[in-house]
Amino acid sequence: MFEEAESDPKLAKKAFDLQEPRLRTALLNAQYALLNRADRTLLVVVAGIAGSGKGDTVNLMNEWMDPRHIHTLAFDTPTPEEAQHPPCWRYWNALPAKGRIGIVFGSWYAPLLKEAARKRPDAQRIDREIERIRRFEAELAANGVQLVKLWFHLSASAQAERTKALLSSPETAWQVVPEDRKVPKKFDRLRSAGAAAIERTDLPHAPWTIVPGADAQLRHLRTAETLLAALRRRQAPRPARASAFAADLSTHVTDRLGELDYNASIAKDDYDTELGLTQGRLARATRSAKFHAGHSLVLVFEGQDAAGKGGAIRRVTHALDARQFEITPVAAPNAEEMAHPYLWRFWRHVPTPGRIAIFDRSWYGRVLVERVEGYIAPADWRRAYGEINDFEAQLADNGAVVLKLWLAVTRNVQLARFKEREHSPFKNFKITPDDWRNRKRWKDYALATNEMLARTNTAAAPWHLISANDKRYARLQVLRHIAEAIEARL
Amino acid sequence: MFEEAESDPKLAKKAFDLQEPRLRTALLNAQYALLNRADRTLLVVVAGIAGSGKGDTVNLMNEWMDPRHIHTLAFDTPTPEEAQHPPCWRYWNALPAKGRIGIVFGSWYAPLLKEAARKRPDAQRIDREIERIRRFEAELAANGVQLVKLWFHLSASAQAERTKALLSSPETAWQVVPEDRKVPKKFDRLRSAGAAAIERTDLPHAPWTIVPGADAQLRHLRTAETLLAALRRRQAPRPARASAFAADLSTHVTDRLGELDYNASIAKDDYDTELGLTQGRLARATRSAKFHAGHSLVLVFEGQDAAGKGGAIRRVTHALDARQFEITPVAAPNAEEMAHPYLWRFWRHVPTPGRIAIFDRSWYGRVLVERVEGYIAPADWRRAYGEINDFEAQLADNGAVVLKLWLAVTRNVQLARFKEREHSPFKNFKITPDDWRNRKRWKDYALATNEMLARTNTAAAPWHLISANDKRYARLQVLRHIAEAIEARL
Numbered sequence: 010m011f012e013e014a015e016s017d018p019k020l021a022k023k024a025f026d027l028q029e030p031r032l033r034t035a036l037l038n039a040q041y042a043l044l045n046r047a048d049r050t051l052l053v054v055v056a057g058i059a060g061s062g063k064g065d066t067v068n069l070m071n072e073w074m075d076p077r078h079i080h081t082l083a084f085d086t087p088t089p090e091e092a093q094h095p096p097c098w099r100y101w102n103a104l105p106a107k108g109r110i111g112i113v114f115g116s117w118y119a120p121l122l123k124e125a126a127r128k129r130p131d132a133q134r135i136d137r138e139i140e141r142i143r144r145f146e147a148e149l150a151a152n153g154v155q156l157v158k159l160w161f162h163l164s165a166s167a168q169a170e171r172t173k174a175l176l177s178s179p180e181t182a183w184q185v186v187p188e189d190r191k192v193p194k195k196f197d198r199l200r201s202a203g204a205a206a207i208e209r210t211d212l213p214h215a216p217w218t219i220v221p222g223a224d225a226q227l228r229h230l231r232t233a234e235t236l237l238a239a240l241r242r243r244q245a246p247r248p249a250r251a252s253a254f255a256a257d258l259s260t261h262v263t264d265r266l267g268e269l270d271y272n273a274s275i276a277k278d279d280y281d282t283e284l285g286l287t288q289g290r291l292a293r294a295t296r297s298a299k300f301h302a303g304h305s306l307v308l309v310f311e312g313q314d315a316a317g318k319g320g321a322i323r324r325v326t327h328a329l330d331a332r333q334f335e336i337t338p339v340a341a342p343n344a345e346e347m348a349h350p351y352l353w354r355f356w357r358h359v360p361t362p363g364r365i366a367i368f369d370r371s372w373y374g375r376v377l378v379e380r381v382e383g384y385i386a387p388a389d390w391r392r393a394y395g396e397i398n399d400f401e402a403q404l405a406d407n408g409a410v411v412l413k414l415w416l417a418v419t420r421n422v423q424l425a426r427f428k429e430r431e432h433s434p435f436k437n438f439k440i441t442p443d444d445w446r447n448r449k450r451w452k453d454y455a456l457a458t459n460e461m462l463a464r465t466n467t468a469a470a471p472w473h474l475i476s477a478n479d480k481r482y483a484r485l486q487v488l489r490h491i492a493e494a495i496e497a498r499l
Numbered sequence: 500m501f502e503e504a505e506s507d508p509k510l511a512k513k514a515f516d517l518q519e520p521r522l523r524t525a526l527l528n529a530q531y532a533l534l535n536r537a538d539r540t541l542l543v544v545v546a547g548i549a550g551s552g553k554g555d556t557v558n559l560m561n562e563w564m565d566p567r568h569i570h571t572l573a574f575d576t577p578t579p580e581e582a583q584h585p586p587c588w589r590y591w592n593a594l595p596a597k598g599r600i601g602i603v604f605g606s607w608y609a610p611l612l613k614e615a616a617r618k619r620p621d622a623q624r625i626d627r628e629i630e631r632i633r634r635f636e637a638e639l640a641a642n643g644v645q646l647v648k649l650w651f652h653l654s655a656s657a658q659a660e661r662t663k664a665l666l667s668s669p670e671t672a673w674q675v676v677p678e679d680r681k682v683p684k685k686f687d688r689l690r691s692a693g694a695a696a697i698e699r700t701d702l703p704h705a706p707w708t709i710v711p712g713a714d715a716q717l718r719h720l721r722t723a724e725t726l727l728a729a730l731r732r733r734q735a736p737r738p739a740r741a742s743a744f745a746a747d748l749s750t751h752v753t754d755r756l757g758e759l760d761y762n763a764s765i766a767k768d769d770y771d772t773e774l775g776l777t778q779g780r781l782a783r784a785t786r787s788a789k790f791h792a793g794h795s796l797v798l799v800f801e802g803q804d805a806a807g808k809g810g811a812i813r814r815v816t817h818a819l820d821a822r823q824f825e826i827t828p829v830a831a832p833n834a835e836e837m838a839h840p841y842l843w844r845f846w847r848h849v850p851t852p853g854r855i856a857i858f859d860r861s862w863y864g865r866v867l868v869e870r871v872e873g874y875i876a877p878a879d880w881r882r883a884y885g886e887i888n889d890f891e892a893q894l895a896d897n898g899a900v901v902l903k904l905w906l907a908v909t910r911n912v913q914l915a916r917f918k919e920r921e922h923s924p925f926k927n928f929k930i931t932p933d934d935w936r937n938r939k940r941w942k943d944y945a946l947a948t949n950e951m952l953a954r955t956n957t958a959a960a961p962w963h964l965i966s967a968n969d970k971r972y973a974r975l976q977v978l979r980h981i982a983e984a985i986e987a988r989l
Contacts, residue, residue, distance in 0.1 A: 033925035041928065068817055075928050076809065076826070077859070083822035090580045114821045180775025183782040183818070285670025292673040319566060327558055328673070331604045332573035336566070345835070369567070435523035438531065438565050 010204050010219065014162035017223035025226035032233045033073045039240035040074045040110065047108035047348065049245045050154045053236065054116045056206075057161030058199055060168050060189035061222030066161075066232050067112055073233065080105045084115035093361040095403040096120075097145055101356035106348035107153060117142055118206060125202030126195065139209050147248040148396055150214035152350030155245035157235060158210075158217045160203060165196040167223035214248040262463040265474055266455050271419050274479035284481075287488040288328035294495040295329055301363035304498060305409045307401075307470075308491065309371045312416030313454070314444040315426035316477045317484070318369055321416060324484045325367070325491065334365035339374065351375055351393075352400055362408060372397055373413075376461045381453045394464040405469035410494050413470060414487055415462065416477035420451055500694050500709065504652035507713035515716035522723045523563045529730035530564045530600065537598035537838065539735045540644045543726065544606045546696075547651030548689060550658050550679035551712030556651075556722045557602055563723065570595045574605035583851040585893040586610075587635055591846035596838035597643060607632055608696055615692030616685065629699050637738040638886055640704035642840030645735035647725060648700075648707045650693060655686040657713035704738040752953040755964055756945050761909050764969035774971075777978040778818035784985040785819055791853035794988060795899045797891075797960075798981065799861045802906030803944070804934040805916035806967045807974070808859055811906060814974045815857070815981065824855035829864060841865055841883075842890055852898060862887055863903075866951045871943045884954040895959035900984050903960060904977055905952065906967035910941055 043051060055063050071079055082103045091099045097117070105111040121138040124130050146156055163171070172189050175181045192199065211217045218235045222228050275283070294300060308325070310318045326334060337358045346354045352372060360366040375397070380390040401411050418426070427448070430440040447454060466472045473490045477483035533541060545553050561569055572593045581589045587607070595601040611628040614620050636646055653661070662679050665671045682689065701707045708725045712718050765773070784790060798815070800808045816824060827848045836844045842862060850856040865887070870880040891901050908916070917938070920930040937944060956962045963980045967973035 030925065037925050037928055064821060067821075068813060072813060073925065076813075077828040077830070081821060081826070083820075085822040088580075090578075178775070179779060180772055183775075183779035186820075282670055285668070285673075289669060289673035323558060323562060323566075330573075330676075331554060331557075331571060332575040336571070338567040340567075434520070435527050435563065438527055 010207065011162050011200065014219050014221040015164040016221075017164050017167045018221050018227055019224040020227035020230055022226060025230060028230060032230070032237065036070075036074055036233060036237055036240070039237055040078065043110070043240055044078055044108045047106075048153070050105050050107050050349075051110045051236075051239060052105075052149065052154050052156050053110065053112045054118065054156065054158040055112060055114050055161070056116065056118050056122070056159070057203070057220070057222065058163060058168060058196075059192050060172050060185070061161035061163050062171070062225060062228050063114075063159075063161045063222075065225065066220075066228050067114075069229055070112070070232060070236065074110070078108070079110045079112060082111050082113045084113070084119065090361070094359055095407040096141070097403060098356060098359060100145070101353055104149075104154070104349060104353060106345065108348070117145060118210075121206055122199075122202050125205055126198045128198070130202075135205075139206075142210055143212075144399055146210070146212070146215040148352075148399070149350065150245065150248050151392055151396075152352075153245065154350065155239060155242070156215040157239045158215060159232060159235065160207060160217055160219045161222040161228070162203070162219050163221060163223040165193060168196070169193050171223065212248070214246045260463050262460050264455075264459055265462050266417055266459055269417055269474060269476050271417070271422075271476045271478045273476045273482050275482045275485060277481070280481040280485065283485055284324065284488070287485060287492055288324070290492040290496070291325070291328040291488060294492060294499060295333065295365065297499060299499045300495065303362055303408045304495070305360040305362050305407075306365040306491070306495065307360065307404055307409050307411045308365065308367045309373065309411075309413040310367070310369050310416070311371060311373050311377075311413065312477060313418050313423055314447055315423050315430065315439070316416035316418045317480045318416055319439075320480060321414075321477075321484050321487045322367060322369060324488060328488075329365060333363065334367055335360070336367045336369060339368060339370040339372075352396065355400070359404060360409065371413075372400070373461060373465075376465075377454065377457050378447075380457050381447075381450055394461075397465055398467055398470075401465075401467065401470035410498055411470035412491055412494050413465075413472045414490065415458070415472060415474045416483055416487075417474060418477050420448075422478045423448065500697065501652050501690065504709050504711040505654040506711075507654050507657045508711050508717055509714040510717035510720055512716060515720060518720060522720070522727065526560075526564055526723060526727055526730070529727055530568065533600070533730055534568055534598045537596075538643070540595050540597050540839075541600045541726075541729060542594075542639065542644050542646050543600065543602045544608065544646065544648040545602060545604050545651070546606065546608050546612070546649070547693070547710070547712065548653060548658060548686075549682050550662050550675070551651035551653050552661070552715060552718050553604075553649075553651045553712075555715065556710075556718050557604075559719050560602070560722060560726065564600070568598070569600045569602060572601050572603045574603070574609070580851070584849055585897040586631070587893060588846060588849060590635070591843055594639075594644070594839060594843060596835065598838070607635060608700075611696055612689075612692050615695055616688045618688070620692075625695075629696075632700055633702075634889055636700070636702070636705040638842075638889070639840065640735065640738050641882055641886075642842075643735065644840065645729060645732070646705040647729045648705060649722060649725065650697060650707055650709045651712040651718070652693070652709050653712040655683060658686070659683050661713065702738070704736045750953050752950050754945075755949055755952050756907055757949075759907055759964060759966050761907070761912075761966045761968045763966045763972050765972045765975060767971070770971040770975065773975055774814065774978070777975060777982055778814070780982040780986070781815070781818040781978060784982060784989060785823065785855065787989060789989045790985065793852055793898045794985070795850040795852050795897075796855040796981070796985065797850065797894055797899050797901045798855070798857045799863065799901075799903040800857070800859050800906070801861060801863050801867075801903065802967060803908050803913055804937055805913050805920065805929075806906035806908045807970045808906055809929075810970060811904075811967075811974050811977045812857060812859060814978060818978075819855060823853065824857055825850070826857045826859060829858060829860035829862075842886065845890070849894060850899065861903075862890070863951060863955075866955075867944065867947050868937075870947050871940055884951075887955055888957055888960075891955075891957065891960035900988055901960035902981055902984050903955075903962045904980065905948070905962060905964045906973055906977075907964060908967050910938075912968045913938065 055067060057063055067081070084099060087099065100117055121135065121142065124134050124138065150156055172185055175185050207217045220228055220231045295306065310322055312318050322336065326336070335358065342351070342354065355372050358366050375393040376390045379385045405411050427440055427444065430436040462472050462474065475483050475486045545557060547553055557571070574589060577589065590607060611625060611632065614624050614628065640646055662675055665675050697707045710718055710721045785796065800812055802808050812826065816826070825848065832841070832844060845862050848856050865883040866880045869875045895901050917930055917934065920926040952962050952964065965973050965976045
């Protein structure tokens with residue numbers, strides 16, 4: 010794999026000078042074409058042997074292209090805030106919009122490479138990291154992020170010589186960092202860690218390119234050519250279906266909506282008593298030291314229009330400390346959100362320990378409205394089940410209690426509520442032409458909902474289907490499910 | 500001040516029920532009018548005696564209005580990340596866009612109220628907090644944020660009774676938090692802390708309303724009426740000029756641009772040596788433990804078009820650790836940025852200790868392009884000098900080394916560079932019609948620049964005016980100023 014790079018090939022200055030104007034012009038044009046099309050983000054992962062000239066070449070690329078549209082993303086040991094989130098959170102947060110180029114130092118490969126370069130690497134941990142990387146990159150690639158991964162490499166002797174040459178003059182000695190000096194001692198381990206990482210993550214939708222690092226001219230040329238080839242692709246390569254996500258599309262879909270008992274109800278007096286008591290349970294659970302120490306709460310509210318999501322949410326928040334929760338109402342994505350993979354806007358609202366994120370509608374729009382209204386291709390919403398399960402599993406792995414609540418009403422109850430809303434001067438804002446449109450597609454939505462309930466009802470993030478023809482009954486059920494789920498964890 | 504509230508007035512249920520439909524409808528209509536006009540943000544500060552029903556009433560307002568456009572912002576003890584930033588940072592970050600309503604719990608009054616309610620309050624600290632609040636609120640009010648401040652109040656006996664009543668039943672006992680129980684013991688101190696805070700911060704552009712809290716109906720009614728009156732104002736009240744910001748507009752403006760020596764230059768050989776050595780100084784300073792412990796660096800690059808900002812920035816970043824800095828290129832604000840006060844988008848990039856924020860153009864656009872091109876009223880850019888000085892002082896108070904670098908070229912050198920750019924296939928992206936437009940207004944920009952240099956050259960954040968007719972000379976000067984400024988602090 011590293012034969013060529015470790016032969017430390019060179020490119021004559023003259024040959025480079027001849028190529029430079031052509032490459033610069035072509036790269037700039039390709040960058041502007043990307044910016045105008047804005048059909049994808051180009052994400053360049055930079056890795057390799059320390060002291061192989063990575064930074065130097067990336068600087069040059071920034072000079073050759075228009076740096077206003079290039080984002081350099083450099084990650085280090087996670088900050089306290091980053092450490093409170095799932096590992097991928099910081100990469101999601103930093104993801105540039107479509108049309109832009111991101112150059113990533115210290116990427117999601119850092120933990121893998123560190124482990125693999127240890128004297129006695131933990132094979133299981135390595136497998137876990139590889140799996141994490143494969144899923145993350147497949148999701149990015151499937152959602153409009155083109156990946157290019159560069160491994161800068163050179164021979165051990167060339168690395169040592171380059172470091173020595175830099176150290177020989179006070180004008181350049183400062184460029185040598187402690188990491189560079191440590192390379193000679195463990196070159197073989199770094200080399201085989203790199204080889205293993207590359208071998209197991211080199212996929213058509215996320216290919217690795219090995220860049221010989223000993224000679225600056227050749228290093229620049231190869232990097233520029235790799236970027237140019239990537240930018241010139243008509244379409245970003247997509248992961249093969251099989252390699253992407255594991256939602257089992259053969260699961261039998263039952264008519265859970267149809268089979269629900271819609272007659273469930275509760276008397277007003279019982280409701281008043283029960284409401285206070287259940288809110289009390291929730292208040293105690295969410296204020297407990299245990300909850301604050303290692304747990305967070307993610308509540309997803311979905312349901313037909315006029316099922317009473319807003320009222321249920323208010324009964325929940327009434328029991329919470331105002332400093333503790335955030336409600337995210339989810340509507341159609343705005344321009345910035347459209348320019349990112351669809352889960353991006355939800356990653357930004359993932360809670361830290363002790364905090365509560367409430368979603369009034371959610372990422373499930375992907376497999377509901379976006380599917381039913383034909384806003385996306387069938388392949389996109391079919392893939393989304395797996396992506397969503399993976400997203401929620403990451404939250405749960407990080408200590409989040411994830412609850413998904415579907416408030417279900419029957420068609421005639423919805424109609425009565427629509428009419429009541431239309432006739433009330435302070436409720437008619439709640440009813441829009443979209444609501445009537447969705448109502449016409451009742452069956453299509455029911456089909457999509459049943460399929461969603463079947464495919465995304467995981468142990469880590471279960472669905473609770475609640476009859477909401479009686480609002481009081483539904484509110485109590487919501488509160489009970491939440492209180493029980495937290496209590497079970499504490 | 501609290502006479503009425505401490506008489507614990509009541510409103511009959513019937514009287515309230517009569518008013519409710521009218522108020523709900525009016526509030527909703529007013530909220531939608533605000534949303535459509537989107538000419539301001541309504542920010543409602545909620546404070547008062549613990550256990551006076553604040554949360555209860557805010558919940559009701561969320562039910563009466565459309566909660567999708569109301570943001571509840573609740574602040575607690577600063578998180579580690581918040582504590583690393585200037586105190587106002589978290590409020591800036593959370594500010595809702597124009598058209599929206601924000602309800603703020605645990606606002607910027609919390610530190611003041613806490614200090615004022617101590618047994619032996621520190622008068623100087625109180626004065627500092629008041630001054631901070633007055634400046635912050637004046638800046639918000641002057642930039643499209645309408646402020647409404649509610650102080651919920653009741654008599655000591657009513658507070659104790661309300662707490663007791665809630666505690667008497669398991670359905671409501673959980674609503675009582677430890678803070679509520681502590682009130683009786685220190686009612687007088689809380690009361691006078693509130694009175695002092697209100698007295699010293701009750702201004703036409705940020706008025707306080709005292710809401711009697713003992714009776715739920717009256718509390719709801721008064722709150723709703725206060726919000727309604729605020730929403731119905733044609734224009735948000737603006738701070739009187741005198742009360743706002745303290746930039747001295749009488750400072751004499753000298754022609755610093757005209758008096759600069761543009762012949763300064765350096766030979767290529769000397770440059771190469773000096774460049775490496777100065778980058779080395781910068782590299783050592785920014786990697787030092789002292790810098791990481793308590794300092795950050797804010798670099799503002801401004802200058803005429805084609806003065807060489809990009810090249811200078813690259814020479815700086817070459818010496819920095821890629822994980823340490825962020826470059827923010829500043830162009831015309833996007834829609835989200837336009838919907839906030841103009842400094843909002845820059846607050847988001849304020850660095851934490853050990854980090855470096857580089858601005859390629861900056862908030863100075865307010866007093867340069869926005870002034871010269873007439874995008875804003877003269878009152879806005881005149882006020883901006885003070886607002887900018889205040890912003891930079893907050894950064895410096897928090898440990899930031901703030902440097903502002905103006906790269907100055909003469910008109911003929913600019914013309915030569917424009918032409919060179921136009922003729923180079925990989926530089927012509929750097930030249931746009933805007934550049935030619937700005938060039939035509941050379942004198943207007945010079946005037947604005949000289950005034951900016953005079954009014955915002957503070958000890959905490961000095962301007963360095965650098966001749967950039969010779970690019971190498973300019974780059975070295977930039978590096979030297981930065982290295983010196985950091986070294987002086989360590």
